[in-house]
Amino acid sequence: MTLIRKLVFALFNVFNSILLKMNNVQYGKIVIEGIVLVHNKGTFRIADRAKINSSRFKNIIGGDTRCSFVVKKNASLTIGENFRISNSAIYCAERIDIGDNVMVGGSCKIWDSDFHPLNPESRLKSPNEEYVTRPIRIHNNVFIGGCSIILKGVTIGEGAIIGAGSVVSRDVPAGEIWAGNPAVFIKKTT
Numbered sequence: 001m002t003l004i005r006k007l008v009f010a011l012f013n014v015f016n017s018i019l020l021k022m023n024n025v026q027y028g029k030i031v032i033e034g035i036v037l038v039h040n041k042g043t044f045r046i047a048d049r050a051k052i053n054s055s056r057f058k059n060i061i062g063g064d065t066r067c068s069f070v071v072k073k074n075a076s077l078t079i080g081e082n083f084r085i086s087n088s089a090i091y092c093a094e095r096i097d098i099g100d101n102v103m104v105g106g107s108c109k110i111w112d113s114d115f116h117p118l119n120p121e122s123r124l125k126s127p128n129e130e131y132v133t134r135p136i137r138i139h140n141n142v143f144i145g146g147c148s149i150i151l152k153g154v155t156i157g158e159g160a161i162i163g164a165g166s167v168v169s170r171d172v173p174a175g176e177i178w179a180g181n182p183a184v185f186i187k188k189t190t
Contacts, residue, residue: 009033012055025069028081037068042075042092047100050079053086065089065107075112080140091115094133102138105146105164112136112152139174159189 016032023040028048034055038044054067068089071077077092080100087106090096093113104110114131117123122130134153138144142156145164156162156172163179163186172178177186 032067034066037066037070040069040071040077041073042071042077044069044071044077044092046079046083047081049081050083051085053106056087086146093131095135096138097135098138099140099142099158101141102144103142104144105148107147108144108149110136110138110150114152145179161189 012035013032016036019036019038020027023038023044025038025040025044025046027046027050030046030048030050030052032052032054034053036052036054052067065087067085067087069077070091072093075092076095077090078096079098080102082101083098084102085104088104088108088110090110091113096110096112112135113133116127117130118132132152136150136152137155138150139156139158141159142161144150144162145166147164148162148166148168150156151167151169154168154171156168157174157176159175160172161177162168162172162183163177165181166179166183167181168178168183170182172183175189177189178184179186
């Protein structure tokens with residue numbers, strides 16, 4: 001890495017530290033490469049040893065976006081130790097709990113909300129209110145392959161693997177590999 005690139009990433013770290021503090025994020029020893037988007041109106045915690053890649057230069061499989069973390073009012077996003085994420089988006093309107101040693105591949109989305117009402121009349125009246133939310137729980141040692149989407153109400157069990165490009169709309173048991181749209185059981189991890 002060139003000296004200029006190292007200097008740029010050092011400046012990004014200072015910027016990100018200020019951004020996290022301004023958004024009342026509680027965090028341990030973490031590394032952020034690139035610039036993240038953070039909008040926290042609830043509770044947002046990141047434990048030690050997190051690595052966040054938020055730059056098109058930091059993910060060899062590509063990254064069409066930077067990392068973004070949105071936590072709405074009265075919502076809670078908790079991320080465990082040794083978390084890894086690249087160029088992905090987490091949107092928390094109610095509650096998202098992510099365990100230790102979780103890896104989220106490039107360009108993933110984790111959303112605990114529908115964002116808009118499902119009823120057409122409600123959508124016309126107030127498109128950003130009265131939408132459905134349900135908590136997401138991602139247990140320890142989970143790997144989520146690139147370009148996957150984890151939808152509201154899902155629990156992903158310990159050690160599960162989500163194949164690249166999957167849309168997960170229902171619970172995934174511990175120790176299983178699921179993939180596809182919608183994601184279905186493929187096989188056990190052992």
